[in-house]
Amino acid sequence: MHATSSSPPGLAGSSSRPGLVGHIPDLRRYARSLTGDAWAADDLVQDTLERACERWKLWTAGSDLRAWLFTLMHNLFVDGARRALRQQAHRVDVEDVAQELAAPGGAPDQALDLQRCLLRLPEEQREVLLLVTLQDLAYEDVARITGVPIGTVMSRLSRARSRLRELMEGRQPPASGAAPSLRRLK
Numbered sequence: 063m064h065a066t067s068s069s070p071p072g073l074a075g076s077s078s079r080p081g082l083v084g085h086i087p088d089l090r091r092y093a094r095s096l097t098g099d100a101w102a103a104d105d106l107v108q109d110t111l112e113r114a115c116e117r118w119k120l121w122t123a124g125s126d127l128r129a130w131l132f133t134l135m136h137n138l139f140v141d142g143a144r145r146a147l148r149q150q151a152h153r154v155d156v157e158d159v160a161q162e163l164a165a166p167g168g169a170p171d172q173a174l175d176l177q178r179c180l181l182r183l184p185e186e187q188r189e190v191l192l193l194v195t196l197q198d199l200a201y202e203d204v205a206r207i208t209g210v211p212i213g214t215v216m217s218r219l220s221r222a223r224s225r226l227r228e229l230m231e232g233r234q235p236p237a238s239g240a241a242p243s244l245r246r247l248k
Contacts, residue, residue, distance in 0.1 A: 082114060085128050088197060089135060095192045096139050098181045106142075110135040126203065132193065133207045143185065179229035187222035190215055 089110055093103035113134050114121075121130050180188055186208070193204045194215075205212045 082111070082127065082131070085131050086111075088128065089131060092132065092192060092197055093135060093139075095180065095196060096135075096189065098177065106135060106139060109138050113138060129199070129203045129207060132197070132199070132203075136189065136207050176230065179226055182229055183222055183225055187218045187225065190218040191222035191226065194219055 086107065089107045090103060093106040093110075094100060097103045097106060110131060114131060117134075121127065180192075183191065189208060190204055193199045193207060194201070199207070201212050201215050204215045208215065210218075
């Protein structure tokens with residue numbers, strides 16, 4: 063069953079389920095984590111809310127409004143990133159500017175702060191990590207939002223956690239082409 067009222071779904075919400083406005087803090091937090099910039103995050107939230115209002119008839123009444131909003135935001139973010147790549151003549155490799163990403167006042171060999179470490183994760187890993195840990199979404203919801211199988215969500219989450227741990231400890235990944243060290247499993 064689709065929502066059929068003339069206003070966006072769940073605008074006011076109910077005592078048990080927050081409406082559209084009630085999800086704005088979560089949307090802002092996730093957008094800030096995705097973009098790493100307050101202005102860009104606010105723009106992404108605004109675009110998400112506009113898209114939700116334009117396409118409210120696509121939301122199924124009774125379904126998870128939060129997951130639907132996060133799906134809209136995810137799609138807008140990915141579309142924007144793809145558009146930026148097409149417009150950009152060249153990309154800057156994070157490893158080339160790593161010294162500029164060091165935490166203020168810290169030595170270059172010290173661990174980077176959390177926000178900068180998150181921004182150094184591959185986009186698909188960062189996205190899954192933030193949806194699961196920051197937004198406390200179930201793997202099934204994250205899979206639906208990102209459009210990938212649950213196994214892929216779990217794999218990306220595992221790799222993101224490992225890489226984030228390495229970055230926070232100030233360790234660098236093995237050089238590409240170098241064989242990773244193997245551990246013996248019991």
